[in-house]
Amino acid sequence: xxxxxxxxxxxxxxxxxxxxxxxxxxxxxxxxxxxxxxxxxxxxxxxxxxxxxxxxxxxxxxxxxxxxxxxxxxxxxxxxxxxxxxxxxxxxxxxxxxxxxxxxxxxxxxxxxxxxxxxxxxxxxxxxxxxxxxxxxxxxxxxxxxxxxxxxxxxxxxxxxxxxxxxxxxxxxxxxxxxxxxxxxxxxxxxxxxxxxxxxxxxxxxxxxxxxxxxxxxxxxxxxxxxxxxxxxxxxxxxxxxxxxxxxxxxxxxxxxxxxxxxxxxxxxxxxxxxxxxxxxxxxxxxxxxx
Amino acid sequence: xxxxxxxxxxxxxxxxxxxxxxxxxxxxxxxxxxxxxxxxxxxxxxxxxxxxxxxxxxxxxxxxxxxxxxxxxxxxxxxxxxxxxxxxxxxxxxxxxxxxxxxxxxxxxxxxxxxxxxxxxxxxxxxxxxxxxxxxxxxxxxxxxxxxxxxxxxxxxxxxxxxxxxxxxxxxxxxxxxxxxxxxxxxxxxxxxxxxxxxxxxxxxxxxxxxxxxxxxxxxxxxxxxxxxxxxxxxxxxxxxxxxxxxxxxxxxxxxxxxxxxxxxxxxxxxxxxxxxxxxxxxxxxxxxxxxxxxxxxxxxxxxxxxxxxxxxxxxxxxxxxxxxxxxxxxxxxxxxxxxxxxxxxxxx
Amino acid sequence: xxxxxxxxxxxxxxxxxxxxxxxxxxxxxxxxxxxxxxxxxxxxxxxxxxxxxxxxxxxxxxxxxxxxxxxxxxxxxxxxxxxxxxxxxxxxxxxxxxxxxxxxxxxxxxxxxxxxxxxxxxxxxxxxxxxxxxxxxxxxxxxxxxxxxxxxxxxxxxxxxxxxxxxxxxxxxxxxxxxxxxxxxxxxxxxxxxxxxxxxxxxxxxxxxxxxxxxxxxxxxxxxxxxxxxxxxxxxxxxxxxxxxxxxxxxxxxxx
Numbered sequence: 001x002x003x004x005x006x007x008x009x010x011x012x013x014x015x016x017x018x019x020x021x022x023x024x025x026x027x028x029x030x031x032x033x034x035x036x037x038x039x040x041x042x043x044x045x046x047x048x049x050x051x052x053x054x055x056x057x058x059x060x061x062x063x064x065x066x067x068x069x070x071x072x073x074x075x076x077x078x079x080x081x082x083x084x085x086x087x088x089x090x091x092x093x094x095x096x097x098x099x100x101x102x103x104x105x106x107x108x109x110x111x112x113x114x115x116x117x118x119x120x121x122x123x124x125x126x127x128x129x130x131x132x133x134x135x136x137x138x139x140x141x142x143x144x145x146x147x148x149x150x151x152x153x154x155x156x157x158x159x160x161x162x163x164x165x166x167x168x169x170x171x172x173x174x175x176x177x178x179x180x181x182x183x184x185x186x187x188x189x190x191x192x193x194x195x196x197x198x199x200x201x202x203x204x205x206x207x208x209x210x211x212x213x214x215x216x217x218x219x220x221x222x223x224x225x226x227x228x229x230x231x232x233x234x235x236x237x238x239x240x241x242x243x244x245x246x247x248x249x250x251x252x253x254x255x256x257x258x259x260x261x262x263x264x265x266x267x268x269x270x271x272x273x274x275x276x277x278x279x280x281x282x283x284x285x286x287x288x289x290x291x
Numbered sequence: 292x293x294x295x296x297x298x299x300x301x302x303x304x305x306x307x308x309x310x311x312x313x314x315x316x317x318x319x320x321x322x323x324x325x326x327x328x329x330x331x332x333x334x335x336x337x338x339x340x341x342x343x344x345x346x347x348x349x350x351x352x353x354x355x356x357x358x359x360x361x362x363x364x365x366x367x368x369x370x371x372x373x374x375x376x377x378x379x380x381x382x383x384x385x386x387x388x389x390x391x392x393x394x395x396x397x398x399x400x401x402x403x404x405x406x407x408x409x410x411x412x413x414x415x416x417x418x419x420x421x422x423x424x425x426x427x428x429x430x431x432x433x434x435x436x437x438x439x440x441x442x443x444x445x446x447x448x449x450x451x452x453x454x455x456x457x458x459x460x461x462x463x464x465x466x467x468x469x470x471x472x473x474x475x476x477x478x479x480x481x482x483x484x485x486x487x488x489x490x491x492x493x494x495x496x497x498x499x500x501x502x503x504x505x506x507x508x509x510x511x512x513x514x515x516x517x518x519x520x521x522x523x524x525x526x527x528x529x530x531x532x533x534x535x536x537x538x539x540x541x542x543x544x545x546x547x548x549x550x551x552x553x554x555x556x557x558x559x560x561x562x563x564x565x566x567x568x569x570x571x572x573x574x575x576x577x578x579x580x581x582x583x584x585x586x587x588x589x590x591x592x593x594x595x596x597x598x599x600x601x602x603x604x605x606x607x608x609x610x611x612x613x614x615x616x617x618x619x620x621x622x623x624x625x626x627x628x629x630x631x632x633x634x635x636x637x638x639x640x
Numbered sequence: 641x642x643x644x645x646x647x648x649x650x651x652x653x654x655x656x657x658x659x660x661x662x663x664x665x666x667x668x669x670x671x672x673x674x675x676x677x678x679x680x681x682x683x684x685x686x687x688x689x690x691x692x693x694x695x696x697x698x699x700x701x702x703x704x705x706x707x708x709x710x711x712x713x714x715x716x717x718x719x720x721x722x723x724x725x726x727x728x729x730x731x732x733x734x735x736x737x738x739x740x741x742x743x744x745x746x747x748x749x750x751x752x753x754x755x756x757x758x759x760x761x762x763x764x765x766x767x768x769x770x771x772x773x774x775x776x777x778x779x780x781x782x783x784x785x786x787x788x789x790x791x792x793x794x795x796x797x798x799x800x801x802x803x804x805x806x807x808x809x810x811x812x813x814x815x816x817x818x819x820x821x822x823x824x825x826x827x828x829x830x831x832x833x834x835x836x837x838x839x840x841x842x843x844x845x846x847x848x849x850x851x852x853x854x855x856x857x858x859x860x861x862x863x864x865x866x867x868x869x870x871x872x873x874x875x876x877x878x879x880x881x882x883x884x885x886x887x888x889x890x891x892x893x894x895x896x
Binding site for chain 3: 457460461464465466467468469471472475476478479480481482483484485486487489490493494497597
């Protein structure tokens with residue numbers, strides 16, 4: 001029983017990182033209607049910018065803030081330079097998706113050019129594992145879970161109770177209608193990219209800490225896990241992404257108890273495939289929009 | 292120098308086979324398969340493990356399945372068939388959500404998972420150690436490297452010709468027309484009674500078959516294979532090459548692949564080593580990324596655009612045809628007769 | 641003939657279609673009108689197989705078609721046009737029309753690869769027929785242009801030509817004259833009457849009264865998801881209940 005609780009605990013940590021990433025991606029997809037395949041590389045970018053700031057002398061936490069800001073800017077920049085002109089032209093989703101693939105090549109390899117392919121690390125100590133109840137956490141794990149929870153709660157409050165949050169939800173629901181109501185959808189989209197970038201950067205840092213490596217392919221290799229969470233929750237559904245992340249995080253770690261840990265990812269994804277076969281629209285109840 | 296050119300051509304032919312296969316799926320049918328390289332890899336592995344015999348190294352260090360020592364033509368065919376079967380499984384999983392985002396996401400993820408399993412599960416294909424000493428085809432063991440290259444090139448060109456024949460036949464047929472319609476608007480296609488899922492499943496499976504053939508030819512040429520050679524990124528790069536070259540046209544796909552995948556890779560060998568070894572590879576990827584975004588933005592039909600009009604080209608204008616009327620006689624005016632004659636002679640070929 | 645029997649479609653908390661019943665008689669043009677939100681387009685979508693009703697039956701020539709997929713409905717002989725035209729934008733106009741023909745022998749993989757001789761003559765016939773249809777709607781000189789380059793009125797005509805290529809028994813027209821010049825609208829009305837002359841049944845959703853009076857033999861008025869009145873256009877238009885329904889949420893059609 002102890003082992004199981006510990007596995008669930010690890011699963012929570014994994015889920016925290018995946019949730020941050022998945023929510024950031026869901027937010028962007030729900031507003032812009034296409035999936036950013038460079039998202040994993042945005043995560044890596046955030047982690048590296050934080051690393052650069054950290055290596056330049058900043059303490060760890062301020063460095064993470066710098067990473068978050070940097071990724072937010074990257075997202076907005078990508079939107080202004082690449083996506084907005086295409087969206088203006090009402091390009092199809094396929095076209096925009098392929099653009100993100102190109103972006104992925106560029107971001108990942110610019111990272112390689114600047115920082116090389118070797119693994120780098122932050123100047124922060126995780127601390128030792130403590131027993132908290134039946135779980136086994138390091139202080140770093142707890143901070144990670146706390147930060148994730150905090151950010152997600154902030155996002156929820158923002159979306160539900162602020163004017164801009166409502167504008168964002170309106171744009172994601174029906175951007176033409178939102179525009180007709182006087183909402184500046186261009187600004188909403190820019191801010192969505194910024195927020196998505198922030199979440200994504202924190203997730204990237206969390207991932208780097210969790211796996212104790214930071215290499216150029218870090219985020220890219222994690223992409224499919226994030227996708228799995230999103231498929232489980234339904235593409236574009238933010239709360240679904242949180243649920244999906246939780247399920248995948250815990251499932252991945254618990255499965256490590258029964259099978260070779262090297263296949264954690266495969267097992268988690270097998271579950272996603274199962275869900276896809278049975279309920280393609282995701283686990284959350286349908287929103288009842290007409291086809 | 293001669294060897295460089297032969298090598299370029301051989302790999303070019305093999306890459307062209309991949310290009311035609313992926314182009315069938317994406318260019319003609321609009322299916323976004325972001326894990327095409329998985330099928331190439333499976334083809335390669337099957338070709339390897341069906342031509343290899345028992346592992347010569349003992350002690351569990353070198354394991355893999357099958358070990359059949361088949362003659363290479365059979366192995367080639369089997370490679371295609373297994374890749375096609377895997378393709379069938381994959382497409383049936385995503386069939387209920389063939390919307391482009393879902394398809395892209397799920398195919399990417401399937402690719403990662405398969406790569407994960409192959410790399411870790413040693414008894415299958417010897418994991419990350421890879422396979423080597425794959426037997427040469429034809430009389431390869433006894434001839435010079437140059438001659439072997441030529442032999443592989445010829446075989447690859449024959450396979451390529453077959454694949455192009457298939458792609459072309461599909462393109463210039465009502466089936467190709469249904470695929471195009473589904474690609475442009477699958478609701479409309481369904482609204483006219485076309486069976487969208489069956490059509491797409493078939494084209495996906497055929498495309499995967501071609502991928503398997505390409506993988507087999509690759510492993511016959513290189514005589515070794517390793518998971519590091521088919522990272523999930525390779526599928527993205529292949530897709531990018533096709534989009535740039537011209538997704539609607541298999542020649543465009545061949546061109547895109549040749550320039551961006553093959554030529555740039557080979558050039559790498561001849562450039563001075565700048566900084567750490569990964570720089571040139573990174574530079575190539577960045578170049579591809581920029582080209583991709585530029586093409587999508589400014590020339591979405593790619594370098595070589597789709598040319599279905601050739602199939603419909605009418606010789607001579609037909610002004611003032613009398614409207615209505617039920618007769619379909621092939622003599623309703625010289626223009627019409629020429630059109631019908633041309634149409635029937637073309638489709639017979 | 642199409643029988644709509646107590647069709648209901650509910651989503652979220654509301655019912656877009658709430659117990660709708662009527663019969664579309666063979667060989668006629670039946671108009672379907674009503675204020676915005678009456679459920680006309682939803683009903684059309686249900687008939688065409690895009691939505692499954694939560695209750696009720698649809699019987700077409702003796703076959704129950706509710707819940708069938710779009711492709712199955714089309715194979716029964718029910719062909720539709722769309723409220724906003726959905727042409728295959730990048731493909732040539734001719735291909736847009738030829739594609740719609742049913743039962744094409746060359747449409748499966750094996751036939752395309754191995755048995756070209758079998759479908760070659762059918763293909764030639766289909767092209768000839770498509771050319772005739774294009775001439776009939778006046779789009780011949782545009783046959784090689786990508787469909788996306790056509791004007792709004794031309795696209796409407798293209799959709800009609802395409803629908804006829806499919807050899808329909810029942811044509812569902814969703815606002816076929818919306819957004820076109822009066823001259824084109826008149827042409828569309830004429831063509832629809834010719835179609836009926838050949839024995840095809842038509843159900844047309846429209847708002848424009850001038851168009852309807854040219855085209856419809858009989859009119860069904862829907863409001864709030866169910867049938868309000870039925871009869872010739874002039875009668876129905878003067879009916880108190882119909883006027884009230886429109887005033888509640890619009891006006892009884894205009895001339896533009």
